[in-house]
Amino acid sequence: MSRTIHLTLKVWRQDEAKVKGRLETYDARDISTDASFLEMLDIVNEQLALEGKEPIAFDHDCREGICGMCGAVVNGRPHGPEKGTTLCQLHMRHFKDGDTVVIEPWRSRAFPVVRDLVVDRGALDKIIQAGGYISINTGSAPEANNLPVSPETAELAMDAAACIGCGACVAACPNAAAMLFVGAKVSHLALLPQGRPEAADRVRSMTLEMDRLGFGACSNHKECEAECPKEISISHIARLNREFFKSGFFSRK
Amino acid sequence: MTLNARVPDGPLAEKWDRHRFELKLVNPANKRRYDVIVVGTGLAGGSASASLAELGYNVKTFCIQDSPRRAHSIAAQGGINAAKDYTNEGDSIRRLFYDTVKGGDYRSREANVYRLAQVSAAIIDQCTAQGVPFAREYGGLLANRSFGGVQVQRTFYARGQTGQQLLLGAYGALSRQVKAGKVTLYPRREMLDLVMVDGRARGIVVRDLVTGRIERHAAHAVVLATGGYGNVFYLSTNAMSSNVSATYRAYRRGALFANPCFTQIHPTCIPVHGDYQSKLTLMSESLRNDGRIWVPKTSGDKRPPHEIPEEDRDYYLERRYPAFGNLVPRDVASRAAKRECDQGRGVGETGYAVYLDFADAIRRDGRESIERKYGNLFQMYERITAENPYETPMMIYPAVHYTMGGLWVDYNLMSTLPGLFVIGEANFSDHGANRLGASALMQGLADGYFILPQTIGGYLAEGGFSDVAIENPAFEQTESEAAARVQRLLDVGGRRTVDDFHRELGHILWEYCGMARTDEGLTKAQGLVQELRAAFWKDVTVPGSAPTFNQSLEKAGRVADFLEFAELMVLDALTRRESCGCHFNEAFQTQDNEPLRDDEHCCHVAAWEYAGQDREPTRTIEPLAFENVELKQRSYK
Numbered sequence: 093m094s095r096t097i098h099l100t101l102k103v104w105r106q107d108e109a110k111v112k113g114r115l116e117t118y119d120a121r122d123i124s125t126d127a128s129f130l131e132m133l134d135i136v137n138e139q140l141a142l143e144g145k146e147p148i149a150f151d152h153d154c155r156e157g158i159c160g161m162c163g164a165v166v167n168g169r170p171h172g173p174e175k176g177t178t179l180c181q182l183h184m185r186h187f188k189d190g191d192t193v194v195i196e197p198w199r200s201r202a203f204p205v206v207r208d209l210v211v212d213r214g215a216l217d218k219i220i221q222a223g224g225y226i227s228i229n230t231g232s233a234p235e236a237n238n239l240p241v242s243p244e245t246a247e248l249a250m251d252a253a254a255c256i257g258c259g260a261c262v263a264a265c266p267n268a269a270a271m272l273f274v275g276a277k278v279s280h281l282a283l284l285p286q287g288r289p290e291a292a293d294r295v296r297s298m299t300l301e302m303d304r305l306g307f308g309a310c311s312n313h314k315e316c317e318a319e320c321p322k323e324i325s326i327s328h329i330a331r332l333n334r335e336f337f338k339s340g341f342f343s344r345k
Numbered sequence: 346m347t348l349n350a351r352v353p354d355g356p357l358a359e360k361w362d363r364h365r366f367e368l369k370l371v372n373p374a375n376k377r378r379y380d381v382i383v384v385g386t387g388l389a390g391g392s393a394s395a396s397l398a399e400l401g402y403n404v405k406t407f408c409i410q411d412s413p414r415r416a417h418s419i420a421a422q423g424g425i426n427a428a429k430d431y432t433n434e435g436d437s438i439r440r441l442f443y444d445t446v447k448g449g450d451y452r453s454r455e456a457n458v459y460r461l462a463q464v465s466a467a468i469i470d471q472c473t474a475q476g477v478p479f480a481r482e483y484g485g486l487l488a489n490r491s492f493g494g495v496q497v498q499r500t501f502y503a504r505g506q507t508g509q510q511l512l513l514g515a516y517g518a519l520s521r522q523v524k525a526g527k528v529t530l531y532p533r534r535e536m537l538d539l540v541m542v543d544g545r546a547r548g549i550v551v552r553d554l555v556t557g558r559i560e561r562h563a564a565h566a567v568v569l570a571t572g573g574y575g576n577v578f579y580l581s582t583n584a585m586s587s588n589v590s591a592t593y594r595a596y597r598r599g600a601l602f603a604n605p606c607f608t609q610i611h612p613t614c615i616p617v618h619g620d621y622q623s624k625l626t627l628m629s630e631s632l633r634n635d636g637r638i639w640v641p642k643t644s645g646d647k648r649p650p651h652e653i654p655e656e657d658r659d660y661y662l663e664r665r666y667p668a669f670g671n672l673v674p675r676d677v678a679s680r681a682a683k684r685e686c687d688q689g690r691g692v693g694e695t696g697y698a699v700y701l702d703f704a705d706a707i708r709r710d711g712r713e714s715i716e717r718k719y720g721n722l723f724q725m726y727e728r729i730t731a732e733n734p735y736e737t738p739m740m741i742y743p744a745v746h747y748t749m750g751g752l753w754v755d756y757n758l759m760s761t762l763p764g765l766f767v768i769g770e771a772n773f774s775d776h777g778a779n780r781l782g783a784s785a786l787m788q789g790l791a792d793g794y795f796i797l798p799q800t801i802g803g804y805l806a807e808g809g810f811s812d813v814a815i816e817n818p819a820f821e822q823t824e825s826e827a828a829a830r831v832q833r834l835l836d837v838g839g840r841r842t843v844d845d846f847h848r849e850l851g852h853i854l855w856e857y858c859g860m861a862r863t864d865e866g867l868t869k870a871q872g873l874v875q876e877l878r879a880a881f882w883k884d885v886t887v888p889g890s891a892p893t894f895n896q897s898l899e900k901a902g903r904v905a906d907f908l909e910f911a912e913l914m915v916l917d918a919l920t921r922r923e924s925c926g927c928h929f930n931e932a933f934q935t936q937d938n939e940p941l942r943d944d945e946h947c948c949h950v951a952a953w954e955y956a957g958q959d960r961e962p963t964r965t966i967e968p969l970a971f972e973n974v975e976l977k978q979r980s981y982k
Contacts, residue, residue, distance in 0.1 A: 094619070108894075124619050128729075131621050134844070141842045141897060146889050149896055151411065153584040155624045157725065158509055159415040174728075181728050206555055207894040214532070217412050221524045225517030226476045230396040230794045233467070233474035237431065240485025250478040250503060253510060257414055286476050 094126040097189040101136065103148055104196040109204045109212075115194070125185040129172060130155060130162060132184055149208040157181040157321065160256030163263070164209045165196040170260035170319045178258065178321040198263035202270070202306045213259045215305040216273060223297035224277045226287050239285055252279040254322045261316035261324075267308030272316040274302050275332035276324050282335050292342035295335040346601070346954060348967040351755040352456040357973050358438075361460045364756065368803035376401030379805050380564040382549055384536050384591055386413035388508070388786060389769025390570030391515035392793030398527035399518075400798055405562055406519070407531045407551060409586050414516045417572060417584040418789060421508025422629035422722065423492065424500035425472075425786040427465040432489050434497040438462045441499065443974055445784060448494040448674050449749070449777020450926035450942065451976050452604070452950070454969060456756060457774045464795040465787055469501055471794055475514035479503050491634050492782040494674035494981070500783045505629055505722045511786055515793070534560070535899060536591045537827040539567065539598045539765065542819045543811060546765035550820070550827050554899060557892040559828055561815035566764045566801055569595060570793070573748035573770040575608065577907045577914065578859075579851025581745035582614060582627040588903040589910045592752050592771050596913075600760040601952040601965065603753035603773035605910070606918035609780055609927050610860050611746035612678035615729055616698040620848075625744040626729060628701070629722055630782040633671045635706035635715065636739070638662050638678075640699050644689030650700055650738050661685060665937075669981040676779045676927045677939075677981060679743035683860050684938070686742070693740045702738035743860060747785060749776040749927065750917070753952040753967070757800035758792060761952075766801055768792035773950065778926025831891050834901045839884030843901045846881045850874065850904070850911055858915050862930045867919045874915065878908040913953055913962065920964060923947040935978070944976050 099120040106113030118140075123132050130152050137147035153161040157178040164179055166172035172182045187193065195209065203211040241249075253276070261272035278295050281287030287294075310329055317326045353364040371379065379402050383394045386408040394406040408416065430436035441462040446453060469487070473479060479501050480488040489498040503510040522528040533554040540548040540561070548563040574589035575581035596602045613628045639658045646653065661681060663670045673681075682699050685691060692698050707715050712735060716723070723734045730740070751773040752760050758774070759766050769789040776784065813819075857863075857870035881904070889895040924933040924940030925947070933941045942948075949966040956962050 124621060126618050127621050128623075131623050134623055135621055138842050138844055141886055141888050142840070144886070144888060147897055149894060153410060153415060153586050154417060154420045155585060156420055156626050157728075158420050158506065159410070159417070159584060160412075161410060161415050176724075177728060181725070183728065183731070185731060210894065213411060217414070217520070217530075217532075220414075220517065221520040223524075225521045226474065227521060228471075228474045228518075229399045230392075230471060230518070230798065231467075233470040236429075236470045236473040236479075237486045239473075241481055242485050243481040243483060246478050246481045249476075250506075250510075253476075253478050253503075253513065254506065256509075257412065280478070281476050284476050284478065286474055 094124050096122045096124055097184065097187060099123060099187060100192045102192065102194045103208070105148070105208050106205050108207060113205065123184050125183070127184050128155065128180055129166070129182040129184065130180050149210050151210050152180055155180040158256060160258040163198060163258045163260055165198065165263060167194050170198070170263040171321050176321060176323045198259055200262045200268040202268065203259060203262065215307070216257055216259060216270070218305060219270065219274060219298055219301050220277065222301035223294040226281060227290060241284060245283055249280050249283040252276045252283070252324065252328050255324055256322055258321065260319050260321060262307065264315040264319035265308065266313055266315065267311060269310045270302050270307040271310040271329045271332065272320060272324060272326065274298050275328035278335055279328040279331045282331065291335060292339035295332065295339050299336055346761070346965050348601070348753065348952060348965055349755065350454060350967060351757060352454070353756065357455065357459050360456050361463055365799055368799060369806035371802045371806045373401055377403065379403065380405065381566050381568060381801065382562055382564040383407070383568045383570060384549065385416065385570035385572060386519070387416035387418035387570060387572055387769060388512055388515055388789030389793040390416070390568070391512060391519050392790050393568055393570060393768060393797050394528055395515060395518035395522050396794050396798040397801070398522035398525070404522070404528045405531065405564065406528050407534045407536065409533070409535050409554070411532055413519055413530060413532065414513065416512065417587055418786070419509045419512045420584065421786055422505045422627065423631040424490065424502035424507045424783040425468065425511065426492070426499050426783045427469045427501060427787065428462050428499060429466050429469060431487060432498045436497040436499050440497065441465060444495050445775065445781060446777065446974050447979060448781040449779050450940065450979055451777065451944070451948065451971060452925050452969065453775055453777030455971060455973055460796065461775050461788060461791050464791045467795060468787060468790045472511055472514050475517060477503060477510045477514045490631060491672060493630050493633060493672045493678070494669070494781045502631070505631070505719060508786060511790065536571070537594065538823050539595045540820050540823045541598055541762065542813050542817055545763045547813045548815065548820060550824050552831070555894050557895065559824055561820045561824055563813050563815050563820070565805060565810055566766060568766045568768060568797065568801070569752065569771050570769045571771045573751070574910060575745045575748055577850070577911055578745040578854050579847050580617065580622065580625050582611060582625050585624065588906065590903050590906045592767070593906045593910050595752060595760065595762065595765060597955050598762065599955065600762045600765055601753040601954050602750070602913060603950050603952040604750035604917065605914045605953065606858070606921060606928055607749035607778050607926065608745060609675060609747040609749060610679045610743045612675055612682055612743050613701060613741045614744035615726065616693060616695065616740055616742040626725065627744070627746060628726060628739065628741060630675070632701060632719060632722065635718070636671065636701040636703050637705060638671055638699055638701055640685045640690040640692060659690070666981045673981045674779055674781060680860055680929060682743055698740040698742045700738035701741045703734060704738070707735065747780055749773065749778060749780055753950065757803065758797055759800070759804065764804065766797060768797050778928055831898065831902065834885070834887050834898060834905065835891060837882060837885045837887065839886050841884050841886065843885060843887065843897060843904050846877065846885060847904045847907070849877055850908060853877070854911060854914070858918055860929065862918050862928070864919065864930070864932065867915050870915045871912065874908065874911045881905065881908055917951055917953065921947060921951060939979070948976070
């Protein structure tokens with residue numbers, strides 16, 4: 093059954109990348125425990141707008157945990173306290189009346205703040221552009237059933253492909269590494285026979301781009317796996333490393 | 346205006362082949378001389394951008410999100426149809442064509458639908474080659490499942506995340522072209538207007554959502570892949586930023602808008618639970634493969650579901666539609682749920698929900714099998730409602746989901762404005778008055794990968810383009826109009842928030858232009874929408890300023906367009922003197938409460954032409970000729 097709770101929010105406010113930010117305090121009153129975390133922010137924002145103040149900027153879109161647009165660090169944890177849950181799918185029943193909630197943006201050199209809780213994650217797109225795909229032009233595909241893939245392999249590839257590109261892994265990592273993101277994409281494509289011809293070049297290009305963009309390296313803290321809203325396993329980082337070592341022998345580059 | 350659909354002559358099965366032969370070609374070496382703008386990066390826009398760039402065109406691609414991987418196609422759950430007949434059930438191009446025309450209640454264009462069915466199989470080949478991890482059978486070949494309105498298994502799927510996987514495939518192809526230098530990406534841009542030069546679409550004006558700067562972009566052709574307008578209802582299964590502005594602005598520039606009243610209400614969504622609610626969440630139609638829908642037989646039966654014995658339950662879809670049972674098309678299932686609830690048999694706190702029960706399927710196939718098929722959906726349901734659907738039935742209710750209406754396009758997917766092409770949900774073309782499940786992904790990708798890249802070539806090859814740069818007076822004029830509109834929103838300085846107006850608009854439309862419509866209700870809605878629009882321009886408050894990242898301002902612009910568009914929707918509903926598919930006017934129904942079409946007078950597309958602010962738009966019809974299917978009362982009994 094739904095109840096209502098009162099919360100104190102401490103929210104990171106920052107006008108743009110180049111100016112200093114600060115934590116501001118807001119009251120969130122009469123919040124239904126059935127509301128989502130973002131709906132709670134909507135309520136606070138409507139109140140701010142009525143007071144003539146600028147609402148808190150935050151990224152969000154599908155609000156069903158799949159687009160990867162939303163995300164903030166809530167009480168020190170990317171996407172908040174619930175395991176395997178994006179911020180939009182986190183519901184207020186997981187908070188207690190009277191709680192203080194600290195809300196901050198993703199923190200990483202590779203993700204500059206755009207405004208308040210909004211960051212620029214364009215670096216993740218750049219890593220994909222470096223080679224996170226199978227090179228096939230429209231129209232040149234063979235009949236789909238010509239290449240059988242065992243259901244186990246397809247399932248494993250799907251586990252990796254479930255990544256939503258939200259960047260929580262980077263925010264969680266003490267080194268701000270993007271290895272889980274890159275590992276998931278490399279794994280997804282390297283596991284499938286369609287992805288093998290380019291596997292060596294792909295892993296090299298993506299890894300080099302990741303380094304160039306200022307992401308850190310993995311030192312096995314496993315924070316990424318713990319915070320990933322899609323619960324992507326760090327075994328994909330192990331596969332990324334294996335693929336990278338192998339690529340030294342096979343890459344044309 | 347007379348509408349020329351430019352459907353090629355000849356037998357249905359040969360039209361597309363003949364048309365491709367007759368279209369002029371742009372020489373491969375000349376393609377680099379043409380620039381194409383694509384707005385939107387869902388399945389249609391992403392696949393079109395990649396395919397056009399592969400052909401050699403220079404593509405500029407725009408999206409509202411921070412990355413082209415996030416458009417709302419990503420949230421499609423259940424699957425994508427294709428006439429592969431891997432299951433040996435007698436499926437064929439003709440059957441997929443027939444099912445789609447029938448499912449759409451005979452209000453779509455035969456030739457377009459047939460072409461869609463023809464290219465469907467190639468989509469599966471394309472996506473598989475890109476590495477989309479479709480579900481597989483034990484032998485390693487692709488698996489299929491059933492979807493509503495169909496008696497063969499032709500739906501391909503990747504768990505409950507098919508849209509995500511297909512979009513990541515298209516996004517990969519697009520990213521490859523970005524690296525190749527053939528696509529320039531413009532993320533966090535919102536299209537504010539279309540630029541017409543000498544009667545042709547030659548560019549767009551956009552707002553950079555980070556800096557607030559207004560930019561001009563010129564090209565030889567403009568492709569809108571900006572999705573549907575379901576958010577006009579405030580609550581829908583659409584993403585928060587989904588909007589009508591791009592297509593509505595094109596309409597104001599002269600593109601005709603077709604069938605705006607055709608809005609699909611999806612039967613299986615998580616019910617509304619509070620005023621603060623910002624969106625509704627879909628539970629995939631695929632659940633109806635194994636879930637059984639029921640309500641208590643007696644109204645007011647408040648017992649918890651497990652205490653209601655079999656004999657006191659009414660599996661009303663199985664009872665009323667024995668042949669299709671729980672897999673009737675969406676419009677039929679939605680209206681049936683509304684009827685049960687309106688008559689007092691609904692369940693849950695509000696009484697506006699029905700049960701979707703998996704107990705029999707779990708007993709039959711085991712929990713593990715159900716978990717494999719629907720695990721992520723069950724998890725999502727539990728996260729939102731705090732109830733475990735493995736143990737207690739889900740509660741569902743219909744919600745606005747998809748819009749069949751859209752900008753009118755001819756067989757080439759070109760609007761009434763030369764050079765303006767419209768693909769995916771943004772056009773009206775293939776689904777008639779009701780879309781079948783797993784057909785949106787098919788249409789978006791058919792348009793983007795296989796149809797538009799060919800037809801746009803025909804347009805460009807015709808030539809006759811003058812040199813148009815962004816210094817052209819038309820750009821100057823359009824930009825200053827767009828900037829003035831932005832400023833006007835900021836200047837109102839009233840006391841009500843944008844969301845407050847949007848919510849009220851949603852209530853009006855859901856009440857009077859939703860699942861069941863009456864002339865009286867629609868007429869009332871017209872007045873209410875007009876009053877609300879007037880109130881908006883007097884009393885809205887939009888905090889912040891224009892040259893900054895300002896999400897309130899973004900929303901205000903979209904809601905301002907929704908407020909104008911809503912009136913068009915209601916007008917279209919009023920003027921269609923029949924019921925068909927999703928459009929159910931209570932004055933036109935059969936004895937069994939099914940929609941009653943009027944094929945003699947209403948077998949047409951209604952397309953609306955803008956006539957100026959506060960003037961009634963002009964209605965033009967495109968008659969629909971059915972030469973290959975017989976028009977029948979749809980029956981799913």
